[in-house]
Amino acid sequence: MSEDSQRLVTIERTGAGRFTATNVRGGTIGFGTGSDSDGGTDFTPVELLLAAIGGCTAADVDVATGRHAEPAEFTVTVTGDKISDDFGNRMTDLAVTFSVTFPDGASGDRARTILPRAVAVSHDRLCTVSRTIEIGTPVTVTVTDD
Template sequence: MSSDDLRSITLTRHTKGTYEAENVRGGRLTFGDGGTSDFTPVELLLTAMAGCSAIDVDYLTSRLAEPTQFDVAAEAEKVRDEHGNHLGEVTITFTVRFPEGEEGETARVRLPDAVAKSRDRLCTVSRTVQLETPVSYVMT
């Protein structure tokens, strides 16, 4: 794996239930266990899935016409069963509107294909979940 392909973060505990992640570019994100308004890890996963697809769809459609509305929602039910805690089916909902006119119509026609391309090939985050990628835990 080349260093261009590696994605990584580091995580630091601030207090019980409050953590900060930092990426290699110096960006920081505080999150927690749900005891504050900070995002929880599950909410961050949903955000990552919706955000990844939003970027794909935005790049594929906004070059045709600037959207007048671009909202994406992600939701899933938390399940506790014989497989442990996990999410059920994740639903990502796009609400995207384009202006009237030829450019807007071209973008509207492209929208379903852009969403499908993101779902089926482009979005690294949701593709990783869909492909059931192995996760290793290591202690040092």
């Protein structure tokens, strides 16, 4: 693995059921268990997963279509069902839905034409998040001694 390929975030506990993720550039995002003890409004890890799936492909599509027209509306909805079965807790039936409109005119027409292909290319090749989930990548978990 090259230095350029590695990605890293650090998760720190900030309170009961509350955490902050920090990236190498210093950006942070708070999240929690979704319980009343954490205020109930923080994103849960599963919601962050859904946001990562939608955000990854949204960024790809925005770059491709934004070259031609600024969207009047750009909303991505990501849904899935959380289940517990013989494989443990997991998400099934993940779905990403784009609702994008562009202004009238030639540039908007070009962006509308590109939209379906941009979504497909992101899903099939570009979006690291959904590609990793669909292909299935093992996760190694370790505990270090302090």
